[in-house]
Amino acid sequence: MTVALSGKEIASQIEEKFPGSVEESGRDSLVVKSDSLLPVAAFLRDTETLKFDYLSYVTAVDYFSYFEVVYQLTSLEHNHSIVIKTRCYGRENPVVPSVIGIWQGADFQEREIYDLMGIKFEGHPNMKRIFLWEGFAGHPLRKDYLS
Amino acid sequence: MTIPDLVISKLPMQVTPADWPGGYWWHWLFFTVVLIIFVLCMVMGAIYIERRGMGRMQSRLGPNRTGPFGLLQPVADALKVLLKENIVPDAADKLVHWLAPIVAFVPVLLILTVIPFQNGALLADLNIGILFIVAVSSIATVGMFMAGWGSSNKYSLLGAMRNVAAVVSYEIPLVLAVVGVVLCAGSLSMNCIVLSQDIPYILLQPLGFLLFFMAACAEINRSPFDLTEADSEIVAGFHTEYSGMKFAMFYLVEYAEAIAFSAIITTLFLSGWRGPLLPPWLWFLIKTLIVFFAMVWTRTTLPRVRIDQLMALAWKFLFPLALINLFITAIQVLVWPDALPWTMVIINIVLMVVLVLLWSKFFKLGWGRVEV
Amino acid sequence: MTTTEMMTLKTEPFVLNFGPVHPSTHGVYRMRATLDGEVVLDIEPVFGYLHRGIEKLAEERTFSGFVPLTDRLDYISSMSNNLGYCLSVEKLAGIEVPERAEYIRVIMAELQRLVNHAIAVGTFLNDCGAYMTPVVYMLREREKILDLFDMVCGQRLTYNYMRIGGVSQDIPDEFLPALRRLVNQMFFFIEEMERLLKQNEILLARTKGVGILSRETAINCSISGPVARGSGVKWDLRRADPYSIYDRFDFDIPTAEVGDCYDRYRIRIEEMRQSLHIIEQAMKQIPSGPVRADVPHLIRPPVGEAYAHIEAPKGELGFYLVSDNSIAPYRCHVRPTSLINLTALREMVRGWKVADLIVIFGSIDICLGEVDR
Numbered sequence: 095m096t097v098a099l100s101g102k103e104i105a106s107q108i109e110e111k112f113p114g115s116v117e118e119s120g121r122d123s124l125v126v127k128s129d130s131l132l133p134v135a136a137f138l139r140d141t142e143t144l145k146f147d148y149l150s151y152v153t154a155v156d157y158f159s160y161f162e163v164v165y166q167l168t169s170l171e172h173n174h175s176i177v178i179k180t181r182c183y184g185r186e187n188p189v190v191p192s193v194i195g196i197w198q199g200a201d202f203q204e205r206e207i208y209d210l211m212g213i214k215f216e217g218h219p220n221m222k223r224i225f226l227w228e229g230f231a232g233h234p235l236r237k238d239y240l241s
Numbered sequence: 242m243t244i245p246d247l248v249i250s251k252l253p254m255q256v257t258p259a260d261w262p263g264g265y266w267w268h269w270l271f272f273t274v275v276l277i278i279f280v281l282c283m284v285m286g287a288i289y290i291e292r293r294g295m296g297r298m299q300s301r302l303g304p305n306r307t308g309p310f311g312l313l314q315p316v317a318d319a320l321k322v323l324l325k326e327n328i329v330p331d332a333a334d335k336l337v338h339w340l341a342p343i344v345a346f347v348p349v350l351l352i353l354t355v356i357p358f359q360n361g362a363l364l365a366d367l368n369i370g371i372l373f374i375v376a377v378s379s380i381a382t383v384g385m386f387m388a389g390w391g392s393s394n395k396y397s398l399l400g401a402m403r404n405v406a407a408v409v410s411y412e413i414p415l416v417l418a419v420v421g422v423v424l425c426a427g428s429l430s431m432n433c434i435v436l437s438q439d440i441p442y443i444l445l446q447p448l449g450f451l452l453f454f455m456a457a458c459a460e461i462n463r464s465p466f467d468l469t470e471a472d473s474e475i476v477a478g479f480h481t482e483y484s485g486m487k488f489a490m491f492y493l494v495e496y497a498e499a500i501a502f503s504a505i506i507t508t509l510f511l512s513g514w515r516g517p518l519l520p521p522w523l524w525f526l527i528k529t530l531i532v533f534f535a536m537v538w539t540r541t542t543l544p545r546v547r548i549d550q551l552m553a554l555a556w557k558f559l560f561p562l563a564l565i566n567l568f569i570t571a572i573q574v575l576v577w578p579d580a581l582p583w584t585m586v587i588i589n590i591v592l593m594v595v596l597v598l599l600w601s602k603f604f605k606l607g608w609g610r611v612e613v
Numbered sequence: 614m615t616t617t618e619m620m621t622l623k624t625e626p627f628v629l630n631f632g633p634v635h636p637s638t639h640g641v642y643r644m645r646a647t648l649d650g651e652v653v654l655d656i657e658p659v660f661g662y663l664h665r666g667i668e669k670l671a672e673e674r675t676f677s678g679f680v681p682l683t684d685r686l687d688y689i690s691s692m693s694n695n696l697g698y699c700l701s702v703e704k705l706a707g708i709e710v711p712e713r714a715e716y717i718r719v720i721m722a723e724l725q726r727l728v729n730h731a732i733a734v735g736t737f738l739n740d741c742g743a744y745m746t747p748v749v750y751m752l753r754e755r756e757k758i759l760d761l762f763d764m765v766c767g768q769r770l771t772y773n774y775m776r777i778g779g780v781s782q783d784i785p786d787e788f789l790p791a792l793r794r795l796v797n798q799m800f801f802f803i804e805e806m807e808r809l810l811k812q813n814e815i816l817l818a819r820t821k822g823v824g825i826l827s828r829e830t831a832i833n834c835s836i837s838g839p840v841a842r843g844s845g846v847k848w849d850l851r852r853a854d855p856y857s858i859y860d861r862f863d864f865d866i867p868t869a870e871v872g873d874c875y876d877r878y879r880i881r882i883e884e885m886r887q888s889l890h891i892i893e894q895a896m897k898q899i900p901s902g903p904v905r906a907d908v909p910h911l912i913r914p915p916v917g918e919a920y921a922h923i924e925a926p927k928g929e930l931g932f933y934l935v936s937d938n939s940i941a942p943y944r945c946h947v948r949p950t951s952l953i954n955l956t957a958l959r960e961m962v963r964g965w966k967v968a969d970l971i972v973i974f975g976s977i978d979i980c981l982g983e984v985d986r
Contacts, residue, residue: 096854122918148848149835150922151953153946155935164933166920170832170848177920199835201956202660210668225661225985235669299749395629399651399967464744465815468968544815545742547968548651 097174098122104144104176108134123164123177128190131180135196138167138176145169146176149197154207156237161188161213182213185236192218210235272364276353283529284496285315290530291496291537298541319489327485330393337391342483342490345384349497351377356504357432359514359521370431371423374505375416378460381498382408385469385479388491392482400478403548404469407459410555415456417563421449421570422509435513443510444586448566448593450510452559454535457506459551461498464540468548503532558604562596626654629967633662639736639974640981651966656959660952663985671945676702676912677777679945684771686947687983689732692725692762693925695775700856701921701932702777706914708906714779715858716899720792721765721774722857722923723888723895724758727799729926730881730888731755733978737878738810740975741819747810754802757795764788777912779905789896796889796896803885811879820874824961824973827872834956838928839880840977844872850924857923861898862891874976881978884926911940927978928954947986951979 105119108126115130126134138146146167154163160183168175182188192215194200204215205224212233215221223230232239289304289312296303304311329338352374354364367373382405389401422442426434443450459466469478480491507513507528514521546554569592573585626649633641641662647655667686671679683698684691696718703710710718735751759769765784766774774781810816826836831844841848849866851859867883869876914936922931928950935944954977962970 147832150929151835151920151931151933151946151948153933153944153948155944166933170846170853173853197835198830198833199953199956201834202952206952225664227661234666295744295746299746300753301749395627399629465742468742540744541746543743544738544813544819545968546815547819547966549966550818 095173096168099174099176101176104138107141107144108137111137117181123179125162125179125181128180128182132191132193132196134178135165135193138178139196143172145171147171147197149193149199150175152193152200152203152207154211154213156211156235158237159183161185161211163190163207163213165193185212185238188213189216190214191216194218209233212236269364272354272362275358276350276364280350280353280493280497280500283500284493285319286530287496287500287533288315288318290534291540294534294537295541298538322489322492323486325485325488327487328482330482332393333482334391334393337387338482339487341384341388341391342487342494343384344387345381345494346490346497348377348380348384349494349501352501353504355431356501356508357435357513358525360436361432362522363432366430366432368428368430368433371419371429371434371509374431375412375419378498378501379408379412381494384494388483389479392479394482397479397481400469400481404462404479406548407462407466407469407551407555410552411456411459411559414452414555414559414563415460417560417567418446418449418453418456419509421446421566424567424570424574431508431513435508435515438512438515440582440586441510441512445582445589446510446566446570447590448562448596449570450506451593451597452563452566453506453509455559456555457502458536458539459555461502462495463499463536465543465545466551467540468545468551499533499536500529503529503536506532553604558600562600565596624649631970639979640984642979642981642984644970644974646967646970648967651968653962653965653967653970656962656970658955658958660985663981665986667986668945668947671942673941675910675940676914676942677910679942680776681771681773683947684773685982686986687925687927687930687951687980688770689980690725690729690926691770691772692721692774693729693923693930695772696722696857697921697923697925697930698932699775699777700923701919701934702912702914704921705917705919705934705936706777706908706912708778708908710779710857710906711903712900713783713902714904714906716895717780717784717904718775718857719859719862720892720895720899721762721780723891724761726888726926727885728755728758730885731758733926734806734878734881737874737972737975737978738816740971741816743816747806750806754799757798761788761791761795764791776905776908778908779903781905783904789899792892792896796892799889800886803882803889807882817875819968819972820878820976822871823874823965823969824976825871825873826957826961830957830960831872835953836928836957838925838950838954839877839884840928840954840957842866842868843876843880845870850922850929854922856921862894864891874972877976877978913938913940922948925950927951927980927983930983947983949983949986951977951981951983955979955984 101119101122101124105116105124109116112130112133115127115134117125117127119125138144146169148168148170150166150168152163152165154161160181163180163182165178166175167178180190182190190213192200192204194204195217202224204218205220205222207213208215208221209223209225210233222228292314293303293311304314307313307317329335355367355370355373357363385404386401389397389404422434423429425442425445426437428434428437462469480488483491507525511528511532514525516524626647629646629648631644631646633643643659643662645657645659646653667682670682674682680695680698683694686694731751731754735748738747739745762772763769765788766772766781826840826844828845831841831846836844837848845868847866847868850856852866864887867880867887869880916936916938918933918935920931920933922929929948930950931948933946933948934942937943958974958977961973965973
């Protein structure tokens with residue numbers, strides 16, 4: 095059974111290493127500040143007890159005042175998982191660092207989030223639209239798209 | 242003497258049997274008409290056998306609606322293809338694009354001129370028959386390469402290049418297998434080869450038969466060597482950009498070449514038109530269709546090889562075996578010309594089995610990636 | 614010019630477009646391949662020809678009304694999509710599914726795995742060049758399974774059979790005897806296919822050692838399903854994170870070490886056998902009872918989010934749902950197995966030939982409905 099680790103526990107481990115990086119933590123997930131996303135992600139992947147080497151998925155949700163990018167990480171060795179989130183405020187030009195250097199599986203998923211939600215991922219080598227054509231105006235999955 | 246007689250008396254070969262009524266030109270006319278009808282009808286029959294046979298082998302029915310038992314299916318196909326619009330791509334080289342089907346089709350007709358349907362019944366009984374066939378059959382490749390180049394389409398070019406590579410590589414085992422038969426028969430003339438087959442050469446030259454069959458399948462781009470028109474990779478290879486009558490010509494060429502090579506195999510290895518009871522031309526037809534059915538069978542069953550595996554098979558497997566076959570045949574013909582044929586048969590079959598097993602131990606298809 | 618300069622020909626790579634309309638791209642998928650003669654240097658995939666905006670549509674449908682749209686995601690294995698979505702909503706809303714419904718769901722999911730692998734193997738062999746013969750044999754067996762599905766829900770492709778809280782209707786009386794007969798026949802059929810193909814020299818030459826995916830790359834690129842197991846990643850969600858009632862069944866997880874096309878093909882054949890074992894056990898254990906929990910049609914899950922994933926035939930299929938206590942999901946994200954499995958395609962095909970490109974692509978087994986959504 096994949097154990098869904100408690101957000102609070104992981105949050106305390108992360109706070110030790112990178113103080114001030116955790117915004118919130120709950121039972122199921124924890125929210126990390128977007129500037130410290132990359133060091134936290136590398137820490138989660140490389141620490142022996144955590145070893146989150148498998149990125150299950152990356153997705154984004156549009157809560158009107160902010161966008162939330164959700165990552166679910168799994169460790170194949172220890173068989174546990176955690177949900178990490180990061181927020182970006184502002185609807186004009188939201189930017190989040192890209193985790194493609196840590197987990198390459200985020201490649202197409204981040205392009206999809208950019209295409210449909212408009213969140214740019216910094217450090218992604220090919221930040222182009224993936225499903226919609228070049229020159230498409232707007233980002234359809236946003237809550238205020240043509241409604 | 243009339244001018245045709247003057248010409249004929251200078252020719253170094255005996256082309257018309259002396260007792261043919263009407264002389265040279267009636268003989269030519271009759272056989273030209275017979276050959277053209279033969280090609281068209283046999284191609285239709287071949288298409289029907291292939292589609293019905295493949296269908297049954299794939300546990301489905303195959304065409305059975307057009308006409309009784311689906312016999313008019315090839316006619317329907319031909320009509321459909323002829324009525325389609327002839328589309329030529331803008332960027333294509335118009336002359337080359339137009340000439341390519343013709344250049345591909347003519348050699349097939351030429352091959353059929355020297356194949357005997359009955360004793361002495363062939364358009365031209367050249368005494369270099371088989372050499373003529375080998376020389377002319379490669380011209381079809383030029384036609385296919387013209388098609389690939391003239392279409393200005395990268396898929397077509399890929400297909401055409403593969404075709405050239407394949408045909409050039411497989412010429413050599415083909416010719417060497419033929420030389421074995423020629424040594425046994427003592428003549429290059431197709432009619433003489435059939436006349437000398439008291440025992441069919443498939444028994445006397447089993448390895449030669451295998452080599453010739455495989456090389457022939459590669460020459461005419463039939464599965465498992467059909468990578469020049471690999472449906473699943475390059476859409477349709479060199480004839481991607483053809484439609485209408487020109488596509489009909491390529492389609493015709495494919496089946497006509499298959500029939501032509503089946504006829505050659507029949508003549509060289511299965512003793513042509515010889516057989517008890519039935520009229521000789523009927524035996525010829527039956528044997529040709531049996532060989533064609535064997536080709537359909539391999540097409541349905543086997544997956545396709547890759548281009549570098551194709552080349553490796555030609556150069557590393559077929560070519561050495563062909564050389565060894567030639568060597569052994571030459572020794573047998575020179576040293577024991579009067580030995581009982583049946584002893585030779587048994588020896589040759591045993592040798593074939595041993596050689597093929599031995600060589601396949603050394604050569605596995607997955608090795609040797611030859612860079613093309 | 615020196616002799617060596619004259620001997621080396623100047624060559625230049627060209628771009629060949631394996632367009633959306635192609636006999637072997639398993640749907641409307643486009644790749645722009647940079648080729649140097651026959652050798653593939655690089656590919657650039659272009660998606661979006663089948664994008665229908667399913668995730669946006671989810672926000673306008675009710676939770677129950679979204680089930681038919683999940684059918685159209687990976688249209689070859691619709692039952693699995695239905696199952697994944699229903700599990701996700703049940704996790705979100707805390708709904709218990711009755712026993713009989715769980716067993717029926719497992720039987721349907723495993724039958725769906727058989728169908729999917731039959732098509733995957735058949736079309737893979739077609740890509741290798743065996744002109745339609747394996748496809749037709751596999752489709753013949755698929756017909757028998759589709760007849761069973763027809764018996765249950767009246768549909769052959771997009772079933773819309775599972776509901777939130779169970780399945781839509783009970784299986785008819787003639788279903789289990791027909792299933793019994795099918796299972797017996799399928800064992801023989803898989804044997805026959807293996808005998809025909811396992812040692813075929815040409816197939817071995819085309820697929821052994823071709824398109825190797827290393828274990829580290831597979832984990833890093835989030836590959837799942839038979840592709841990952843072929844590379845030595847022993848990860849199957851039915852064992853690692855059992856959902857529904859999979860912890861009651863006894864089955865093996867076939868894995869392989871090398872990670873070439875041949876391994877993936879063999880794993881799919883083995884998984885077909887294991888699915889038959891699971892179906893046999895489920896048929897023995899199935900109880901009687903209701904087939905659907907008492908769930909309102911316009912279900913309003915409490916505020917929150919949930920992610921449930923299943924081992925779909927192609928890999929890990931998951932649904933991430935966010936609810937704000939209204940009748941429609943606030944956000945529904947589908948974890949697209951096929952899209953993520955394509956992440957590794959570039960590395961797998963570099964240096965191989967055009968013919969291998971098609972074979973490797975076929976061995977990943979994608980469905981465009983899931984890639985583009």
